[in-house]
Amino acid sequence: MSDTELVLAADGTPLKKKLAQALFVSRARAFGLVAPLLLFILASFIVPILSLMVQGVKNDTYSSNMPASTAIMADWDGVSEPTEEMFAALVSDLVQARIDKTIGRVATRVNREEAGTRSMFTKSARKARKLEPPFKAAMLELDEDWASVAVWGAMKVSSQTYSPAFYAAAVDADYKADGEFERLDPEDRIYVYLFIKTLVVALAVTLATLALGYPVAWLLASLPVRQSNLLMILVLLPFWTSLLVRTTAWIAMLQSHGVLNNIFVWLGITTDETRFSLIYNMTGTIIAMTHILLPFMILPLYSVMKGIPPTYLRAAKSLGATNWTAFWRVHFPGTVPGIGAGALLVFILSIGYYITPALVGGQDGQLISNIIAYHMQKSLNWSLAAALGGILLVIVLAIYWVYDKVVGIDNMKMG
Amino acid sequence: MRQRPQHFVLHVNRVGLEKILSLGNPKDAFVAFDHVQKSYDGEILVVKDLNLQIAKGEFVTMLGPSGSGKTTCLMMLAGFEVATHGDILLGGQPINNIPPHKRGIGMVFQNYALFPHMTVGENLSFPLEVRKMGKSEREAKVKRALEMVQMGDFAGRRPAQLSGGQQQRIALARALVFDADLVLMDEPLGALDKQLRERMQYEIKHIHEQLGITVVYVTHDQSEALTMSDRVAVFDDGVIQQLAKPDDLYERPENAFVAQFIGENNKLEGVVRAVDGDNVVVDLEGGMTAHALAVNCGGVGDRTMLSIRPERVTLNAEGPNSTKALVKELIYLGDHIRCRMTVSGHDDFIVKVANSSGHKHLVVGEETDVSWQIEDCRALDA
Numbered sequence: 187m188s189d190t191e192l193v194l195a196a197d198g199t200p201l202k203k204k205l206a207q208a209l210f211v212s213r214a215r216a217f218g219l220v221a222p223l224l225l226f227i228l229a230s231f232i233v234p235i236l237s238l239m240v241q242g243v244k245n246d247t248y249s250s251n252m253p254a255s256t257a258i259m260a261d262w263d264g265v266s267e268p269t270e271e272m273f274a275a276l277v278s279d280l281v282q283a284r285i286d287k288t289i290g291r292v293a294t295r296v297n298r299e300e301a302g303t304r305s306m307f308t309k310s311a312r313k314a315r316k317l318e319p320p321f322k323a324a325m326l327e328l329d330e331d332w333a334s335v336a337v338w339g340a341m342k343v344s345s346q347t348y349s350p351a352f353y354a355a356a357v358d359a360d361y362k363a364d365g366e367f368e369r370l371d372p373e374d375r376i377y378v379y380l381f382i383k384t385l386v387v388a389l390a391v392t393l394a395t396l397a398l399g400y401p402v403a404w405l406l407a408s409l410p411v412r413q414s415n416l417l418m419i420l421v422l423l424p425f426w427t428s429l430l431v432r433t434t435a436w437i438a439m440l441q442s443h444g445v446l447n448n449i450f451v452w453l454g455i456t457t458d459e460t461r462f463s464l465i466y467n468m469t470g471t472i473i474a475m476t477h478i479l480l481p482f483m484i485l486p487l488y489s490v491m492k493g494i495p496p497t498y499l500r501a502a503k504s505l506g507a508t509n510w511t512a513f514w515r516v517h518f519p520g521t522v523p524g525i526g527a528g529a530l531l532v533f534i535l536s537i538g539y540y541i542t543p544a545l546v547g548g549q550d551g552q553l554i555s556n557i558i559a560y561h562m563q564k565s566l567n568w569s570l571a572a573a574l575g576g577i578l579l580v581i582v583l584a585i586y587w588v589y590d591k592v593v594g595i596d597n598m599k600m601g
Numbered sequence: 602m603r604q605r606p607q608h609f610v611l612h613v614n615r616v617g618l619e620k621i622l623s624l625g626n627p628k629d630a631f632v633a634f635d636h637v638q639k640s641y642d643g644e645i646l647v648v649k650d651l652n653l654q655i656a657k658g659e660f661v662t663m664l665g666p667s668g669s670g671k672t673t674c675l676m677m678l679a680g681f682e683v684a685t686h687g688d689i690l691l692g693g694q695p696i697n698n699i700p701p702h703k704r705g706i707g708m709v710f711q712n713y714a715l716f717p718h719m720t721v722g723e724n725l726s727f728p729l730e731v732r733k734m735g736k737s738e739r740e741a742k743v744k745r746a747l748e749m750v751q752m753g754d755f756a757g758r759r760p761a762q763l764s765g766g767q768q769q770r771i772a773l774a775r776a777l778v779f780d781a782d783l784v785l786m787d788e789p790l791g792a793l794d795k796q797l798r799e800r801m802q803y804e805i806k807h808i809h810e811q812l813g814i815t816v817v818y819v820t821h822d823q824s825e826a827l828t829m830s831d832r833v834a835v836f837d838d839g840v841i842q843q844l845a846k847p848d849d850l851y852e853r854p855e856n857a858f859v860a861q862f863i864g865e866n867n868k869l870e871g872v873v874r875a876v877d878g879d880n881v882v883v884d885l886e887g888g889m890t891a892h893a894l895a896v897n898c899g900g901v902g903d904r905t906m907l908s909i910r911p912e913r914v915t916l917n918a919e920g921p922n923s924t925k926a927l928v929k930e931l932i933y934l935g936d937h938i939r940c941r942m943t944v945s946g947h948d949d950f951i952v953k954v955a956n957s958s959g960h961k962h963l964v965v966g967e968e969t970d971v972s973w974q975i976e977d978c979r980a981l982d983a
């Protein structure tokens with residue numbers, strides 16, 4: 187519409203403006219209602235995630251504490267012999283870092299890039315004050331490894347405030363001082379395997395919850411209200427029991443002299459010597475996660491099935507379909523949105539599951555989240571933890587995107 | 602004559618109907634309910650001793666108020682509910698133990714039950730696919746069925762993209778596409794507006810004639826039942842109150858329920874004073890003495906209800922049933938005038954005065970003569 191045709195309100199102001207004024211108050215009120223939640227989410231969710239993402243690529247432990255060597259190494263190509271100027275800068279940095287009491291952190295940082303260098307730094311820093319030029323010779327006298335290009339390469343990588351080193355480490359690669367990436371030796375690779383293992387476990391749990399949950403959801407949707415309410419309580423029971431109670435129950439059930447194994451022995455499925463190990467390993471992780479996540483599969487399935495009129499099945503049978511055909515061709519396609527929602531929910535939750543594997547997973551049943559927690563709490567390598575977490579986030583978003591393309595997020599029904 | 606049933610002029614296919622009516626052996630009928638009972642909860646009989654025989658090619662309607670057990674009967678025939686007692690026979694064979702998908706009965710559901718994830722064409726092709734029919738044959742049949750319901754261009758659409766009436770047609774086509782001999786319809790037109798309903802009634806009837814199929818139809822709309830059916834089974838309380846051709850049902854109701862349920866009816870209550878062959882003399886509560894046909898009224902001293910159709914009452918003092926009436930209300934309806942009057946103490950007595958030339962002009966508050974023939978006055982159960 188051109189300006190000349192502007193529709194005017196009764197008092198002569200343009201109608202659009204008038205409408206915006208009228209809507210402003212109600213919009214402001216609506217915003218006021220959600221503002222506390224918005225702030226809460228911002229402070230407790232968005233900001234932490236963003237700062238985590240930043241941590242994955244940013245680490246200034248070296249550059250802020252060792253400014254002189256950082257500056258001079260920026261021009262170094264990462265392969266040639268370290269020069270006298272570089273040694274001079276290093277010595278002055280070491281002296282200052284010892285005074286500032288930051289040398290320990292710096293040493294730890296470089297040690298992550300090149301293992302076994304920590305003591306070189308602490309030892310040399312202690313003596314750096316007394317060194318005389320030429321510094322290169324003096325340093326080599328302290329420790330001949332100072333001549334090693336690899337050590338300097340590690341320092342150069344550490345000195346980069348923003349570097350892909352942690353993301354590289356998170357996918358079992360080494361970021362070199364010359365800017366190249368190199369895959370680690372097969373025996374040193376851990377994380378890619380763990381990511382794959384986590385995805386496989388998540389898939390297994392998703393399939394297990396689907397297989398167990400589908401018939402239950404069907405029953406829930408077709409039973410009369412009174413019985414289905416009772417069944418629903420049973421389904422939701424895992425939500426209501428405390429984690430410790432549940433864990434204890436699993437241990438009692440699953441351990442090698444637990445209820446299940448005793449029954450197996452009694453039934454002759456196994457012998458006393460060959461009891462199954464069902465807990466403190468991958469099996470335990472999968473069993474426990476399937477149990478906990480089952481409601482997340484059942485509830486969306488139930489809500490979708492509840493909405494499918496039972497006459498569809500009858501119609502299919504009246505048209506000549508056997509029970510199975512009627513189910514597969516008519517009922518099942520209607521439940522796909524529920525399967526999609528449930529599977530997406532369970533899969534994404536399992537990818538990030540931490541506490542259950544930690545409790546019942548033993549050595550073998552640890553997933554990527556447990557390693558992230560380890561780097562957060564034990565090794566204090568937050569940047570690596572952030573990089574691993576960032577990759578996990580990307581995987582989740584990618585799954586979500588694929589789901590949207592294949593099934594369509596609009597088709598999702600949560601209940 | 603607004604309430605009179607209007608029959609379609611179409612030639613009604615009544616193969617063997619007369620024979621069936623006179624026979625009684627369930628084995629000779631195409632569909633037969635033989636002493637069927639049904640209870641859902643073990644306490645209440647929803648269907649009580651149902652006996653119904655349907656000839657091949659017949660159009661039988663189950664008519665009755667809500668909750669009278671019509672759907673239950675249809676579901677038992679289709680195989681979705683099990684009869685608690687009695688046999689259901691199809692072509693002389695008991696089908697109690699045959700699962701629904703092997704009965705080969707077409708069914709149209711009240712809310713159509715078209716499969717939402719399939720196109721119209723796929724919906725129609727479904728019964729053919731499960732019968733392992735070849736692709737070209739399937740396509741030909743689907744096309745023919747769609748053309749029969751005048752929906753030839755809609756094969757690619759989804760059910761959600763169709764109007765109610767169009768969905769109705771597709772549901773009908775789907776029930777017919779696999780050449781079922783017997784088609785069940787449970788209030789198929791219930792969700793449509795009046796005009797569309799009437800058109801669909803005509804079309805369903807037409808398809809029935811054309812294909813020679815047997816139709817069992819459920820409705821609680823009496824004009825639908827009367828216009829479409831060869832015979833109507835009036836249900837109430839799990840019992841067939843009367844099973845008859847539409848004109849018989851209207852003109853010769855056999856009990857008070859049918860008389861009241863079908864069409865408009867004047868009821869006058871009284872006690873039988875004397876029985877005289879086919880006729881009875883009844884003392885009405887308002888003091889009048891009436892002569893009526895003894896249809897279903899017991900003996901001397903029993904209570905009875907006289908049923909007289911409003912259009913059979915005349916405004917004169919001829920014959921044995923003649924009395925004074927006070928005009929209470931007049932409604933002008935164009936082709937006739939509906940007149941409510943007090944007759945023998947009943948103030949809801951309706952008379953329809955045809956708007957013919959020279960008819961008597963009534964005035965509210967006026968007293969007039971009314972009379973009716975003995976054969977138009979049926980003494981029924983009270």
Ligand SMILES: Nc1ncnc2c1ncn2[C@@H]1O[C@H](COP(=O)(O)OP(=O)(O)OP(=O)(O)O)[C@@H](O)[C@H]1O
Nearest residue numbers: 641642647665666667668669670671672673674821
């Ligand atoms: N699945 C069921 N379980 C228990 N009772 C039922 C069930 N289906 C129907 N009934 C009862 O059986 C009786 C007859 O129901 P039915 O559906 O046959 O009635 P109808 O004649 O089809 O009524 P309408 O015209 O309302 O469809 C009703 O009282 C109903 O409550």
Ligand SMILES: [Mg+2]
Nearest residue numbers: 671672673787
């Ligand atoms: Mg019904």
